[in-house]
Amino acid sequence: MRAADTLQASLREVVGDANVLTDPDAMAGFLVDWTGAYRGEADAVVRPRTTDEVSAVVRICSGAGARICVQGGNTGLVGGSVPPARRDPERPTILLSTSRMTDIDEVDVIGRCVGAQAGATVAAIDARAAQAGLAFPIDLASRESATAGGVVSTNAGGTRMIRRGNTRSQVLGIEAVLADGRVLRRWTSLIKDNVGYDLPGLLAGSEGTLAVVTRVLFRLVVPPASAVVAVAAVDHVQTAIDLIGAASSQGLTVEAAELMTEAGIALVHEHGQRHPTASRAPFYVLLEVCGPGDIEAATAELLSGTDGLADAVLEPAPARALWGARESHTESIARSSATPVVKLDISVPIRALPEAFADLAGVGDSGDFDCRPVLFGHVGDGNIHVNLLDVPVERAGDVTDTVFGIVSAHGGSISAEHGIGRAKARWTHLGRSDVDLDAMRAIKSALDPQWLLNPGVIFG
Numbered sequence: 001m002r003a004a005d006t007l008q009a010s011l012r013e014v015v016g017d018a019n020v021l022t023d024p025d026a027m028a029g030f031l032v033d034w035t036g037a038y039r040g041e042a043d044a045v046v047r048p049r050t051t052d053e054v055s056a057v058v059r060i061c062s063g064a065g066a067r068i069c070v071q072g073g074n075t076g077l078v079g080g081s082v083p084p085a086r087r088d089p090e091r092p093t094i095l096l097s098t099s100r101m102t103d104i105d106e107v108d109v110i111g112r113c114v115g116a117q118a119g120a121t122v123a124a125i126d127a128r129a130a131q132a133g134l135a136f137p138i139d140l141a142s143r144e145s146a147t148a149g150g151v152v153s154t155n156a157g158g159t160r161m162i163r164r165g166n167t168r169s170q171v172l173g174i175e176a177v178l179a180d181g182r183v184l185r186r187w188t189s190l191i192k193d194n195v196g197y198d199l200p201g202l203l204a205g206s207e208g209t210l211a212v213v214t215r216v217l218f219r220l221v222v223p224p225a226s227a228v229v230a231v232a233a234v235d236h237v238q239t240a241i242d243l244i245g246a247a248s249s250q251g252l253t254v255e256a257a258e259l260m261t262e263a264g265i266a267l268v269h270e271h272g273q274r275h276p277t278a279s280r281a282p283f284y285v286l287l288e289v290c291g292p293g294d295i296e297a298a299t300a301e302l303l304s305g306t307d308g309l310a311d312a313v314l315e316p317a318p319a320r321a322l323w324g325a326r327e328s329h330t331e332s333i334a335r336s337s338a339t340p341v342v343k344l345d346i347s348v349p350i351r352a353l354p355e356a357f358a359d360l361a362g363v364g365d366s367g368d369f370d371c372r373p374v375l376f377g378h379v380g381d382g383n384i385h386v387n388l389l390d391v392p393v394e395r396a397g398d399v400t401d402t403v404f405g406i407v408s409a410h411g412g413s414i415s416a417e418h419g420i421g422r423a424k425a426r427w428t429h430l431g432r433s434d435v436d437l438d439a440m441r442a443i444k445s446a447l448d449p450q451w452l453l454n455p456g457v458i459f460g
């Protein structure tokens with residue numbers, strides 16, 4: 001019997017026949033990532049329901065020397081949620097999907113936290129929090145599919161990061177299966193607990209390379225009583241930055257601050273979104289603010305007191321149509337490129353944003369091939385999503401080098417919030433020193449001595 005057949009038989013005993021997929025058609029959707037640029041191969045897709053089942057699956061794989069690729073909602077944008085492109089006949093590969101692990105506990109209203117299984121979606125956790133008058137502090141356009149395990153493992157940022165911080169800072173406790181099948185459980189709603197290393201913090205952002213996250217205890221927050229959303233059409237990136245700064249200086253709390261360009265707005269408009277303002281301008285800044293008193297009047301005053309605004313609109317939150325123009329960027333871009341979009345999620349210091357924007361927008365002007373840049377992002381965090389459309393496949397590496405050169409020149413990071421995955425594994429030396437990378441490899445080897453978890457992710 002082949003090693004893969006023996007492995008499949010053992011896995012069926014743990015999760016049942018229906019939850020070990022081996023038919024190519026049944027596996028197909030799990031083996032391609034959201035962007036369509038990354039396709040992998042696996043000997044089986046395994047769908048456990050409980051932590052005990054995950055533990056048994058990992059123990060079997062560890063014993064067999066089989067590689068495990070972990071997948072949540074499969075909305076990651078760096079190719080980390082699918083297995084390597086080629087199967088290794090000597091070492092079987094399974095894809096472990098958390099799609100059946102969707103339980104969410106009752107909300108602890110006094111401790112302001114909730115426990116969720118790894119496969120629960122961001123939208124479902126937020127809906128459970130809302131039933132208790134609270135909110136999940138992480139929000140992103142992929143909320144209907146992105147999972148608890150996914151946002152923790154990528155340390156997702158999202159649209160509320162400017163106000164609430166990243167996912168790592170929302171994790172109070174974690175349960176995870178280590179590479180040998182043992183269950184690590186740090187589960188406490190204590191606000192202060194400094195006993196040794198911050199292992200939940202380490203697993204946040206580890207992209208499935210150190211353990212399989214099975215459950216997470218998340219912090220919840222009190223949502224603002226009322227908020228407004230404004231979109232201002234502006235001539236310069238600096239005007240957007242000034243507007244965000246002025247909002248804070250005037251006592252408004254900035255819940256979100258996003259920047260879009262005319263190219264992006266035109267694209268989402270083509271795909272059915274309303275143009276946010278009557279007048280056109282090179283840039284559009286979306287601000288969601290809350291605060292005491294008459295928040296609409298205070299925001300209107302803020303807008304009228306800011307120089308360089310071509311036009312502006314203001315609506316009470318949730319202002320879904322205004323947000324729609326911003327949140328549909330990723331999908332509209334994916335549907336508009338002749339070749340796989342080169343997607344680079346970078347950050348620069350806030351003061352460098354205007355120059356970095358100009359340099360990045362010029363990447364398409366090299367002359368030897370056509371390329372359409374569409375830039376947008378969480379501007380309040382210095383985060384720009386660089387999307388390069390119609391790049392000839394064989395030039396994707398060159399254009400990535402050019403973008404990362406610009407990022408380095410401005411003192412930025414090659415990965416702001418999406419992680420490294422497979423897409424950026426070649427370039428980690430641009431963001432971390434040799435000593436730093438050695439320390440990361442030592443941690444990987446200590447927790448996963450056979451390097452079975454998510455091969456090729458982060459370390460290439």
Ligand SMILES: Cc1cc2nc3c(=O)[nH]c(=O)nc-3n(C[C@H](O)[C@H](O)[C@H](O)COP(=O)(O)OP(=O)(O)OC[C@H]3O[C@@H](n4cnc5c(N)ncnc54)[C@H](O)[C@@H]3O)c2cc1C
Nearest residue numbers: 072073074075076080147149150151153156157158208213
């Ligand atoms: C339209 C759109 C908008 C987006 N907006 C944002 C945004 O604003 N901010 C942002 O940060 N990201 C954003 N993303 C990217 C993506 O949604 C996030 O990276 C998200 O956290 C991925 O969650 P997921 O459940 O889909 O994970 P997957 O894509 O399934 O996996 C992502 C990584 O996490 C690992 N992983 C998943 N689950 C587990 C687990 N249980 N244990 C261990 N490892 C695991 C995978 O192996 C992989 O390396 C967006 C994506 C789309 C498509």
